[in-house]
Structures are given as structure tokens and as C-alpha cells.
Amino acid sequence: NRTNSSLLLFRSTMSHQKSEEVSKTSRRDGHTSDDRESAATSGLSLVPISLPLEPVFSRRRMLNVAGALANSLVVFYATNKLFGRHQKLVQALESSFFVRTARELFERLIARAPKRLDTFDCALLSLAALILCRRLFRLYTYLTGPKLADRFMGSAVKFLSRFVPAVRKEVEKKNREAVADMEKSLVQPTEQSFVELPPQGMKSEEVMRLIDSRTAGETAWKGGKVSGAVYHCEESLMKVAADVNAKYLLSNPLHPDLFPSLRQMEAEVVAMVVSLFNGDSDCCGSVTSGGTESILLAMKSYREWGRVVKGIEKPEVIASVCVHAAFDKAADYFGMKLIKVAIDPVTSEIDLKQVRAALSCNTVALVGSCPHFPHGTIDPIEELAEIARRHQLGLHVDACLGSFLVSTMDAAGFPLPPFDFRVPGVTSISCDPHKYGFAPKGTSVLMFRDAGLRTFQFFTCPEWTGGIYASPTIAGSRPGALVASTWAVMLSMGYKGYVNSCKTIVACARRIAERISAGDVPGIRLVGRPDVS
DSSP states (O other), X not given: OHHHHHHHHHHHHHHHHHHHHHXXXXXXXXXXXXXXXXXXXXXXXXXXXXXXXXXXXXXXXXXXXXXXXXXXXXXXXXXXXXXXXXXHXXXXXXXXXXXXHHHHHHHHHHHTTTSOOOHHHHHHHHHHHHHHHHHHHHHHHHHTSTTHHHHHHHHHHHHHHHHOHHHHHHHHHHHHHHHHHHHHHHSOOOXXXXXXXXXXXOOHHHHHHHHHHHSTTOXXXXXXXXXXXXXXXXXXXXXXXXXXXXXXXXXOTTOTTTOHHHHHHHHHHHHHHHHHTTOOTTOEEEEESSHHHHHHHHXXXXXXXXXXXXXOSSOEEEEETTSOTHHHHHHXXXXXXXXXXXXXXXXXXXXXXXXXXXXXXXXXXXXXXXXXXXXXXXXXHHHHHHHHHHTTOXXXXXXXXXXXXXXXXXXXXXXXXXOSTTSTTOOEEEEOTTSTTOOOSSOEEEEESSHHHHGGGOEEETTOTTOOEEESSSOXXXXXXXXXXXXXXXXXXXXXXXXXXXXXXXXXXXXXXXXXXXXXXXXXXXXXXXXXX
């Protein structure tokens, strides 16, 4: 408000001063008595000028203008670093001052051309150049952004499908056809279907017969030619998991007073995973329902940390375009802005220059993938950690896919650059035991470097009429059988078991990559750099 008031006062003073300058008769000291009276009534101080008159486009004046423009560029850079790309100050100046007074400003500068530009004139010229540079920078960012043609076509299709009836009908028709094709491919006909409860309960033998008939064609993954989706191990280990699952079928980690053994199992699972990622005694974590929930909770923690510690109301997270879609989901759920930067076209690693350029005062965390899903490439975690430390930001390492492979590759003879808690600056890591840890589906571990950051993931409601409610994860009630089964599988495998598994899987992946790179498989080329599997 103070800024707007002074700017409006300047507008009224400019028009008055312009009319006064028409009647000037003396320039002994650069300003007439009328100028001084106008300045006294308006609150503006005019600097006396005793220099002789000089041409409008003199060398000195041009140097002054060039210096003002150079200063504006410095102010532009500093403002971006200080206020961020959407800082409110420049937006307010653009809307309430610049548009309405730009013409008057330049008219005043032309009218005062025989004189030297004073400090206030230089400041206003710098401000005008600042706003112009911001506009040009936004235009440049838009024009050089990824897939400009795709974005333009997408916007055009949305516009036409919304406002042109013929196009809207065609789009709706295509959508219906796509949904029908999906239903046809996903919904397989069965001998008996249920849309409501049967009148009488069925015998267990009949239920199991239905189960066997429905799962008869769902064993394609056992042939070993399905990439991802199912991470299976030996039958004996699966039997151990099934037996433990049956013992803890009705358990619930929400009630540790009723299931103390389950609480201990969950704590031991977290501790064992933390040790795999070289955490110390201060590191801690939680067992979640999967990688998506671990990522959601990590982003929630950084949002709350930024709000409480830094006072950031519009948090931003920087990641590569190959980051897992769960980060998009977290940004959508929690009102955060996910800024995606490009990857190096050769190495497929995140572009560190673009990471530095995307930093702002609203940035709360950086994200590094270990590895990312599209190419299997590990981002440069050490370099990201250095950026995070320098700017006092969080760094989340998404090791959900790498999980028990990246944590044992050094021991298996496939050394990797440090990526875990050995790297100062890494503040949280997500890992999925239900992938290469061979645990039952629905288990992940979110780890933090210290308990202070983890507190921001918790939810508590002490005012509830049913009593104090608190939960460490998104879900309230959770299946304790998954925690117990994961614990049993990890103990059964042991460290050597995971190292041997890593040797087999990574060696196989690298043999495939070498054969493809050598041209032994016509029609297929290797994209990126598969560091893991």
C-alpha cells in the first residue's frame, strides 16, 4: 500500500510538474523556484544540476542510460533470486503502476532531455527495463519449452472440443470407443459373476474352485518374460510369507497396544532398510503402503517444513521430466508446484544447469531418482545434494525402483557413486521392499535423516470427540499382515541373499544392454544409460 500511494502521488506530481516546466524562464541552477515549490508540496526532492547544457544524444548521457539498463539486469537477476518467478512486488508494480505511467515516464524523460538524468529517473528506467526483461524471459521460456507444438495442438483441441459442437461430439465418440476397448481387454468373461451378495453363503470348496478358475490364465509372469509388475522369488520364500500373513491376518498397526509384536516388527523393518542405505542412529522412517504413499508423505513433509520453518505458502519442488508420476499426484493433492527440468540427451541424467535456473524463494526440495523408471538411470545425487545444501533445501532420493538392488550393488561388484545417507544433503529416501526385496505387494519404507523432518508427515487430531486421533501415514488402519510378511521375508533372505540376487539381476540386465548396443537385436536401440535393472 505504501508503494502504491507513492506511485500515485508521483503520477499527479508529474502532470503538475510538466505544466510548470512550460513556463520556466531561468535555468541558473538547473531548477526554477516553481520547481522547488512543486517539489516541496509533493514530497519529492529534486537534485540541483549545475552542469552546462549538452546534446540530447551525448556520449555521457548514453553511458548513463546504458548503466541504468545494466543495473536493471542486475536487479532482474537479484529479484528472481529473492522473490521467485511469481513474486508479488513486481506483479503489483506491473498492474498498478507500469502500464498506466510508462507513457508519462518517457514523455517526462524526453522533456528533460537537456538535463542529466537524476537518480529517480534512473530508478524508474531500471524498473521499466526490469519488467520488459521479465516479459521477454517468460516469452523465451515458453518458446523454448519442451514440445511447443504439442502444447499448442493440445490447447487447440481443448478449445475446439469445448466450443465447437461437431468437434465435441467426435471427441466424445472417440472417448466412448476407447473406454469400450479398455473394458473389453481388461474385463474377461467368467462362468459366474456377482453384482450382489448370494442369498446363502457358499462353501469354502466352491469358493476355492471359483478362485482357481479365475486365476488359471494369470500365470504368464512365471515365464520370466514380464518386465516389472511382479517381483517374485523362490517358492519356499513365498510360502513363508503366506504362512506369516495368515498368522497376522487380523492385526492392525494402528493399535500397537493390542499388537506389540507387530510394532516391534515394523520398527525392525525400518531399521534394517535404514542400515542398507547407510543411515546412522538419527535416521528414522515409516512403513507405508507403497512407493506412491512414501512419495506423498515425503512431499507433505517438505510442504509443512517449508511453511513452518521458511514461511513458504506456495511451495515448489524441482525434479526431472522422468520423475515418477507420484510426484505429480503429490503436487495435485497438496497444492504444490512441481517444476520439471529436462534431462541430458546423452546420459539421461537430470540437467543440473536447469535445476539451478529453476530455483526460487519458494523452492522447498529437490528430487533425484535412483534410478528413474523410463531409462533406469541414476541422477547425480552428490551434485544435487550440494545444490540443496547451498540453498538450505531438502533432497529426496526416490529409490523405490532401485530398492534392494542399488543398496547392494557395491557388494555385488557393481560400484555406484554415493546416493544414500552417506551423502551430506540427502534428507529423505523412499525404498520399496515389495520390489527387489521380494516382500508382498503393498509395502514401502520412507526414511528421513532425522526425526525432526519426519514429524511433519504425521497427522494428529486431539480435539476429536472420540479421543485423540493420530496416524503416522495416510491410512489409519493398515494391514499388519503385510508388515509381518515383509519382516519374515527380509530375515529369510538375509544380506547375502540380496547380494546374490543383485548379482544375477544386474548382470543379466547388462548382458542385454551390451547385446543391444552391439546391434545383435535388429530394430532395437538402447535409450539412455541403464545403471541398474
